[in-house]
Structure formats: structure tokens, C-alpha cells
Amino acid sequence: MDLSIPDVRGMTDLDRAKFAKEVAVPCVEIQSKNVGKSMSIFKKYLLKMEKLKPVMEVDGTEERRKLLLDPLLLETWNSLSEAEQQKLSELKINEASFSNTCLQLDYRNFRMEDVFKAVLPEGKEGCTSYSRIGHIIHLNLRDHLLPYKNLIGQVLVDKLIGVKTVVNKSSVIDSTYRNFEMEVLAGEADFVTEVKENMCIFKFDFSKVYWNSRLCTEHERIIKLLPQESVLFDVFAGVGPFSVPAAKIRKCRVFANDLNPSSYHWLKENVRLNKLANVETFNLDGRQFIREQMPAFVLTKPTVPINITMNLPALAVEFLDAFIGLLHGVELDSLPDITIHVYSFCEESSAFSEMRTKVESSLKHSIEDEQIVELVDVRDVSPKKHMLRLSFRIPLAVLTKAPEGETASDAKRPKLDLELQDR
Numbered sequence: 001m002d003l004s005i006p007d008v009r010g011m012t013d014l015d016r017a018k019f020a021k022e023v024a025v026p027c028v029e030i031q032s033k034n035v036g037k038s039m040s041i042f043k044k045y046l047l048k049m050e051k052l053k054p055v056m057e058v059d060g061t062e063e064r065r066k067l068l069l070d071p072l073l074l075e076t077w078n079s080l081s082e083a084e085q086q087k088l089s090e091l092k093i094n095e096a097s098f099s100n101t102c103l104q105l106d107y108r109n110f111r112m113e114d115v116f117k118a119v120l121p122e123g124k125e126g127c128t129s130y131s132r133i134g135h136i137i138h139l140n141l142r143d144h145l146l147p148y149k150n151l152i153g154q155v156l157v158d159k160l161i162g163v164k165t166v167v168n169k170s171s172v173i174d175s176t177y178r179n180f181e182m183e184v185l186a187g188e189a190d191f192v193t194e195v196k197e198n199m200c201i202f203k204f205d206f207s208k209v210y211w212n213s214r215l216c217t218e219h220e221r222i223i224k225l226l227p228q229e230s231v232l233f234d235v236f237a238g239v240g241p242f243s244v245p246a247a248k249i250r251k252c253r254v255f256a257n258d259l260n261p262s263s264y265h266w267l268k269e270n271v272r273l274n275k276l277a278n279v280e281t282f283n284l285d286g287r288q289f290i291r292e293q294m295p296a297f298v299l300t301k302p303t304v305p306i307n308i309t310m311n312l313p314a315l316a317v318e319f320l321d322a323f324i325g326l327l328h329g330v331e332l333d334s335l336p337d338i339t340i341h342v343y344s345f346c347e348e349s350s351a352f353s354e355m356r357t358k359v360e361s362s363l364k365h366s367i368e369d370e371q372i373v374e375l376v377d378v379r380d381v382s383p384k385k386h387m388l389r390l391s392f393r394i395p396l397a398v399l400t401k402a403p404e405g406e407t408a409s410d411a412k413r414p415k416l417d418l419e420l421q422d423r
């Protein structure tokens with residue numbers, strides 16, 4: 001009564017026929033009308049395998065049913081407790097009701113995890129973790145699993161409902177747009193996918209833009225920090241996982257920017273799909289976006305709290321210099337309340353101090369403790385590399401700093417210089 005998968009260890013091309021086997025399993029034959037009542041006892045002993053109904057018809061009769069039992073849990077009448085036997089006797093079930101039956105098992109009956117355990121090198125089967133992006137499964141296979149990549153892809157397509165495409169990352173993310181090359185391991189080469197995150201719909205071409213489902217909680221944390229009807233400037237917006245929920249849930253006015261033309265395309269599409277009227281989209285370099293869009297807004301609505309998200313961990317800190325002198329010479333009626341959420345990769349051991357030092361050196365200014373809103377360890381990218389977020393109120397002295405060499409009288413800039421538009 002061995003229900004395990006036949007010997008398929010080392011298989012690299014999926015041969016489903018090699019999973020077929022015949023087994024005898026214990027069963028109990030009972031009157032159809034008693035199936036429901038008997039479940040208070042038998043439910044926990046039923047044979048649970050994929051695509052297998054443990055309550056089977058008995059040839060030629062509607063009156064009787066066969067319950068398939070898991071041999072590891074219950075083999076005979078004698079394995080039942082006295083109380084269980086007593087209860088079953090009342091349903092006319094007894095020792096004679098028990099027998100064995102022959103089952104033809106095949107590939108479809110085995111769970112995905114068991115297939116991987118049976119095929120992949122012993123002790124290394126656990127490395128097949130994946131993320132799901134709509135109908136796409138994204139793998140990041142370690143070298144020792146590469147010989148099995150097509151089998152792994154095919155098993156995922158076969159076993160996971162709704163999965164049509166399996167891709168493996170074939171280069172590290174180092175492109176400007178943070179997307180990566182991918183190899184289709186199984187299924188269709190269809191990369192346009194749709195996901196739900198934070199109650200919003202996102203559609204995008206996964207091969208051309210950055211999307212990471214593991215950031216869902218971080219996106220949610222930021223959305224929760226935003227005051228209702230405040231303003232968000234999303235400098236590296238991608239396809240909108242901060243911008244779209246901010247506009248939809250927090251009713252924020254959003255200025256969303258991304259340099260990647262494909263991200264920009266899908267960002268606009270996601271604004272449309274989520275029926276949002278309060279998002280303006282831009283396809284600019286982050287520095288240009290900050291310098292062109294922020295001052296004009298601050299001038300017209302100086303009292304509205306502004307949050308700025310800068311999620312490009314490899315580089316975002318370097319863009320902070322765009323804030324130096326941004327409001328220099330601008331006559332403000334009140335002090336703007338601007339919070340920056342900037343992300344960076346740091347070494348684990350020194351992460352928190354490293355992050356603060358990096359930000360301060362880019363701003364060329366120190367940040368007081370009371371200006372720090374929070375410093376969050378967002379996720380481990382690798383054992384030594386952590387993605388951190390520093391959320392801080394930008395010191396006014398940074399925004400109003402005069403360019404080197406400028407005198408006090410040069411500093412007064414009339415408001416109209418900033419090409420005021422009603423934003």
C-alpha cells in the first residue's frame with residue numbers, strides 16, 4: 001500500500017507516464033444514504049489525493065458507495081476505537097464492510113510538492129520558491145536546479161490553477177528600468193498580466209516593467225501613512241503601486257512619474273482602469289520631475305501636506321540633491337510640510353546608521369532626530385543586503401539654501417518666475 005511516487009529521481013523532461021502505478025488501498029462499502037452520517041467518523045480517515053474522489057460509486061448500484069481510506073490512518077475495522085465501532089454499527093457498518101480496492105494512480109493524483117521531492121536531487125527540492133504575478137510564475141532558480149528548469153516550469157503550469165506562463169530570471173536586475181531578462185520555461189510567452197494589490201487593479205507587461213509582489217506590505221504601509229486628501233509625489237512610480245492606491249483609497253492628489261516609457265504607459269492605463277481623476281502622470285527623469293513639478297505646487301497649495309516616495313533603492317538617495325535650494329528665493333506664506341520616503345540598500349550590520357549618513361551626505365545637511373518619521377527594514381534582498389526606508393521631514397534649510405556664491409539680494413525671486421499654473 002505504498003502511495004508514494006514511483007522512482008523518477010533525476011528526470012529532466014517531464015514524462016507523465018512514469019508516474020503511473022497501481023495500488024491497493026483500504027476501503028469501506030456502505031449504504032449511500034449513510035454516507036453523510038458516517039462522515040463524523042470517516043472524514044478524518046479518507047484518502048486525500050489530487051483529482052481523486054474518496055467517495056466512489058459501486059458498479060451497477062446507486063444504493064451503495066465505497067469510501068477510500070488512507071492506509072496510513074485507518075486500515076481495518078480493528079483500528080477503530082470502541083466508541084467509533086459502536087456508532088458505525090448503528091449505521092450497519094461492521095468488520096465485513098472493510099476490504100481493499102485497486103486504484104490506478106497517475107501524475108494527476110500527486111501534489112506538486114511531492115512531484116518536486118520525487119524528481120529533484122535529494123535534500124535540495126525546497127529551492128523552488130516562486131512568486132506569482134497574475135497568470136505568470138516567476139522563478140529565480142539556483143544553478144543546481146537549472147537542469148530541471150523545463151520540468152519545474154511544466155509541473156507548475158500543470159498543477160497551479162490559472163497559471164499559463166512560467167519564467168526564470170536570466171540576469172540580475174541591473175537595467176535602468178529595474179526589469180530583467182527572463183526565459184520562458186513553460187506555457188505561453190504572454191507577459192501582459194493583471195494583479196490586484198491594495199484594493200486596486202494593476203495591468204502591465206511583466207517583461208518590460210518593474211513589479212515585485214513582495215513589496216505589497218510596504219506599499220500598504222506607505223498608503224496608511226498618507227493623510228486623506230493630501231498630496232503624493234511618486235518620483236519612481238513604476239506602474240503605480242503607491243500612486244494608484246493613494247489616489248483611490250486616500251483620495252490624494254497624485255503626481256506620478258517614471259522614466260521607463262513602458263512603465264509610464266501602464267501607469268496611465270492603471271489610472272484609467274481604476275477610474276481615477278486625481279493622478280497626473282509624467283515620463284521624466286526623477287531629478288527633472290522634482291525640480292519642475294514640486295515648486296510650482298508648493299507655491300499654490302503651501303499648507304497641504306506633501307509626501308514624496310522615492311523607491312529606486314540602488315540610486316534614489318543620489319537624487320536627494322534635487323531638493324537643495326528647490327524653494328530658494330520663493331516667498332512662502334507658510335512653511336511647507338514635506339515628508340520624503342527614500343529607499344536604499346544597506347549592509348545588514350550597519351544598516352540604520354549607514355542609511356542616515358547616506359541621506360545626510362546627499363542633502364549636504366544633517367537631519368534632526370525629531371525630523372525622522374521612521375526608519376524601516378523593508379526586506380532582506382540577500383543575507384547581507386537589506387532594503388531600508390528612511391521617512392523624514394525635509395529640513396527647510398535644505399529647500400531654501402542659496403546656490404553657492406549667491407548674495408542675499410539675488411535671492412528674492414518673484415513668485416511669477418515659477419510659471420505659476422493652477423495645480
Ligand SMILES: C[S@@+](CC[C@H](N)C(=O)[O-])C[C@H]1O[C@@H](n2cnc3c(N)ncnc32)[C@H](O)[C@@H]1O
Pocket residue numbers: 176177178209210211212215235236237238239240241242257258259260263284285286287311312313
Ligand atoms: C524599484 S522600481 C519601483 C517601482 C514602484 N514604485 C514600486 O514600488 O514597485 C524603480 C522605478 O524607477 C524607474 N526609474 C529608474 N531610473 C529613473 C529615473 N532616473 N527617473 C525616474 N524613474 C526612474 C524605473 O523605471 C522603475 O520603474
